[in-house]
Amino acid sequence: MQREDIANSLIVSCQPVPGGPMDSAQFVTGFAKAALEAGAKALRIESVPYVAAARLAVRAPIIGIVKRDLSDSPVRITPYLADVEALAEAGADIIAFDATDRVRPVPVEALVKAVKARNKLAMADCSCLDDARRALAAGADFVGTTLSGYVGGPEPEDPDIALIAQMRTLTPYVIAEGRIRSPEQAAAAARAGACAVVVGSAITRTEHVTSWFHQAISDAYAARRAQTVLGPTVLGIDIGGTKTMAALVSGGTVIEDMIVPTAREAGPDAWLASLAQSTSAWSGRFRRIGIAVTGLVEDGRWSALNPATLGIPDGYPLVERASAVFGKPVCAFNDAQAAAWGEYKFGAGQGRDIVFLTISTGIGGGIVCNGRLLSGLAGHFGLIRGLSEDRAPLEDSTSGRWIASQALKAGFKADAADVFGRALKGEAWAGAIVSQSASRVATLCRDIQMMLDPKSIVIGGSIGLAEGYLDRVRAHLGEVPPRLSSDLVAAKLAGHAGVIGVADLAEWAK
Numbered sequence: 001m002q003r004e005d006i007a008n009s010l011i012v013s014c015q016p017v018p019g020g021p022m023d024s025a026q027f028v029t030g031f032a033k034a035a036l037e038a039g040a041k042a043l044r045i046e047s048v049p050y051v052a053a054a055r056l057a058v059r060a061p062i063i064g065i066v067k068r069d070l071s072d073s074p075v076r077i078t079p080y081l082a083d084v085e086a087l088a089e090a091g092a093d094i095i096a097f098d099a100t101d102r103v104r105p106v107p108v109e110a111l112v113k114a115v116k117a118r119n120k121l122a123m124a125d126c127s128c129l130d131d132a133r134r135a136l137a138a139g140a141d142f143v144g145t146t147l148s149g150y151v152g153g154p155e156p157e158d159p160d161i162a163l164i165a166q167m168r169t170l171t172p173y174v175i176a177e178g179r180i181r182s183p184e185q186a187a188a189a190a191r192a193g194a195c196a197v198v199v200g201s202a203i204t205r206t207e208h209v210t211s212w213f214h215q216a217i218s219d220a221y222a223a224r225r226a227q228t229v230l231g232p233t234v235l236g237i238d239i240g241g242t243k244t245m246a247a248l249v250s251g252g253t254v255i256e257d258m259i260v261p262t263a264r265e266a267g268p269d270a271w272l273a274s275l276a277q278s279t280s281a282w283s284g285r286f287r288r289i290g291i292a293v294t295g296l297v298e299d300g301r302w303s304a305l306n307p308a309t310l311g312i313p314d315g316y317p318l319v320e321r322a323s324a325v326f327g328k329p330v331c332a333f334n335d336a337q338a339a340a341w342g343e344y345k346f347g348a349g350q351g352r353d354i355v356f357l358t359i360s361t362g363i364g365g366g367i368v369c370n371g372r373l374l375s376g377l378a379g380h381f382g383l384i385r386g387l388s389e390d391r392a393p394l395e396d397s398t399s400g401r402w403i404a405s406q407a408l409k410a411g412f413k414a415d416a417a418d419v420f421g422r423a424l425k426g427e428a429w430a431g432a433i434v435s436q437s438a439s440r441v442a443t444l445c446r447d448i449q450m451m452l453d454p455k456s457i458v459i460g461g462s463i464g465l466a467e468g469y470l471d472r473v474r475a476h477l478g479e480v481p482p483r484l485s486s487d488l489v490a491a492k493l494a495g496h497a498g499v500i501g502v503a504d505l506a507e508w509a510k
């Protein structure tokens, strides 16, 4: 045969799962005939007996291989000269072999020579462009992408279309092979320049194809069951200064989530448009949307309280714009208030009135009083006046930003996390800074207790939950008489508090 005989064609690899119920010559020839009847032009067949059986059953070109598991080499496909001889004898037209640059019993040059000596065509199964280069130099007639993704590391999901295009710069005789599982992927391989496309598992490994469908359907049923048990699903969104989280939330449980960076300069219209796009795959799965944002939300309008965190036009009509973009009802809340509600209903609050404090780069919070979340400015504890001479906001003398600035004053270039690490190791200067911050939070907790008398104060945020911080706050509170003291508990929902809380608020806002 000529190389052109298989140009622009589909080749079906008929390799049953070894040892499986279809691992017999009868199925191999059955698949081969069915494939040819449906338009395939050639076959790829493994083992000498199956090549011989197919040769008797069909006239189409056959790529023959032998697979072996060797103890002293990772090479599996047609490693020996004797394999080449036997495949030629059995009636293969093209003989394929592993052409990777690994420890091997026989050099590629010798295999090519043996194939040619039998007047057959040689196909080099490659893992990368360099393999193809060497194989062509050795005289291979075709190069295949067969072994891309199979020479170490985790197995990729998609076919290596880029490698097809790269190989095409070396020769027109590129055969695309490996993980081509849909007609769209096969067409992409052809468009990338392959002269022929091999499809195996997706056509002839019934066990694999069945397991793909089985998995997809099981996941879908599991999601449906979760929804029945948990109740309606809401899209919760938490837009922060550096990243935005979107999640499908049902009954306080996050079913699926994703995190995308917040393109700070792009502005709120662009953030909403890109969120609608990145969550479009979920569109049929929720009926309402809750959005939590940093800053002040009043009557559906969003304003920045600290433009350094996220700059937004004053009074931006968040609810109106988001409803238009998503085409679904939307409600919006401040992010710390939403987190307070999440902790109250599903986290550390356990349904008892709480004040939530998040101590992080800055300080925020939320108040649940008589089972109701206070909105507007309520809970912006970081902005209350501190005790310093200039009456600067409390967060300026307490938060993560302040901790880092104090470290610098003490002569250490360290962020808040470093300062905590060094405090834990017993470095006195770091311990003093952390302790000062904790003592100010303890004073805040005492004042909160006097004003609102919550059942618990729930502490969250990267500083609030850092090892040892809560204990230090408790130690400072220990100086207060017991009835005036607070029950301090650590937040439980971590990074999901905002989306869980706002999703629940959206569900009950209807």
Ligand SMILES: CC(=O)N[C@H](C=O)[C@@H](O)[C@H](O)[C@H](O)COP(=O)(O)O
Pocket (backbone or CB within 6 Å): 013, 015, 065, 146, 147, 150, 177, 178, 179, 180, 198, 199, 200, 201, 202
């Ligand atoms: C890596 C390796 O050993 N590949 C083997 C080569 O013959 C076969 O197991 C594959 O089924 C064949 O390459 C077709 O690929 P897919 O079944 O993904 O369409």
